[in-house]
Amino acid sequence: MTRYLTFALTKGRLADKTLEKLESIGITCEEMKDKSSRKLIFVNEELRLKFFLAKGPDVPTYVEHGVADIGVTGKDIIMEENRAIYEVLDLDFGKCRMCICGYPKAKELLSHHEMIRVATKYPRIARDYFHNKKHQTVDIIKLNGSIELAPIVGLSDVICDIVETGTTLKENGLEVLEEVCPLSARMVVNQVSMRMEAERIRSIINKLREKL
């Protein structure tokens, strides 16, 4: 009996987009379309595939441990989690940017090496950017949401966060001061699966690559 190939997908919009993409290369999961279902694992018996949904930051964890062979999640999360996994494909959706944002006057603080206070949901990305790219001392304040609030209430000088349209920033008088890197959804693969299931996984990657 063929071994199941397991996918870990990021709950929400990213999962819907991913399923759409997979469908375009003939990989379907009817069970998953039933939104009222309370199932945790969805199976396509015919193709011997399993799917489950997880929180974004958990996807690299599942893949690193090999309980999922393939995962789809954002580049921001892959950078922040920094797991030993293969990043094999840029899926070209979920596009946005990781940016340093703040009031226009905070720009001054970014032009020299003085210590700067940064609020973020992504401490590793922020630290890496300030230490290794800007060589600036940094005081990182970890927040879990509504990061834009931090400079407004005076918790930090700037923030390091994802920017999609920039509307929230603009409405609050904030702006993008520097871009850290572009982001999008990525397909990741476990190291062992890449070898042991080379044929199946590579065929999926190649088919998806052709569609991009």
Next chain:
Amino acid sequence: MKSRLLHTPEGVRDIYGDELYRKQKIENKLKTLIRSYGYNEIETPTFEFFDIFSQETGTTPSREVYKFFDSENNTLALRPDFTPGVARAAVKYFFEDDIPVRLCYLGHTFSNRSDLQGKLKEVTELGLEYMGEPSVDADAEMIALSALVLKEAGLKEFQLCIGNAEYFRGICEAAGLGEDTISDLTDHIRNKNYFGTQDLLNDVDMKDDIRETLYSFSDFFGNIEVLDLAEEKVKDIERSLNAVKRLRELYERLKVYGAEKYVTFDLGMLSKHHYYTGVTFRAYTFGTGEAIVRGGRYDNLLENFGKRKAAVGFTIVIDQLMNTLERQHIKEEQDRVKALVLFKDESFKKAYEKALELRKEGKDTSMTRVLKEEDMEKIRETAKNRGINEVYTV
């Protein structure tokens, strides 16, 4: 009140009973196999000067090494891996002549990695080092032995993945890439990040055919035929051609060992560690998320300790091997018979003789005094739960 002292720190644990028995049995089996190939055991200290494990010689980032100070304020480190210590010892004691040295070790290593990742901080590693032999024979012996070790442990399905960093380095040299670009490129190729490679090299000036080769690194992965493809691409890069040639020779040798059916090649398998210089290899199997065997050639390491000697080695983490066997439902035959002799005070002598007799038969026998007849059943019950196969009453 003292119950808070009962649990261990995160990342370390107690091993006992049947689990420890199985672990030691596997260790002994593997050691016997390795010894039969002429390897001698070596024990190096659990902690050494930190410099032994520093960036040039070690595989573990400094922040993951447990460090402390001695009374003279030297920085000491709990060994994060064996190879640097074994290399130091080898330089100290051997190589007065040119005869190669074969060493093996078994012991604990320590890494202070961040918590909550489901990984142990103290593990048992078994490893081999073959020093002073630069030829393909040594590469082949190492790789063949890693396959034998996995088979001896009971694994049936696994893959040996072989690479040679020289191939990649030859191309980088020919492309005239700077150190920073090479470092980023290494990361992308190691992570099979095809589009990252493309982004990185788009603006870099180089010959088109070399660019194409670097873009197609993810194709250099598969069975022996990929070597043809890889060779085709580097017709005028001698360093890379030599790397492929070495792999071909290696494959011929592995055929003699009958290990070729496990072999795949991956020229994009680049190690994070500085110390690997040529052929590298890893073994993969289901039931574990990462490579189960890691090894390769590190011809420059011994020079750090004062002698220029080639070397090749590999290591396997026993705890990971045990987990993998369990997940693959591979069970050892239960060969241990445990017996218990119950006696009353007056029959001690008789019980002792019975126990001796049982031990002679190869049964692991213990004796317990029973005070009251009615306790008998309870003791039998407990004995059964503890995995004692035979209970005798005297």
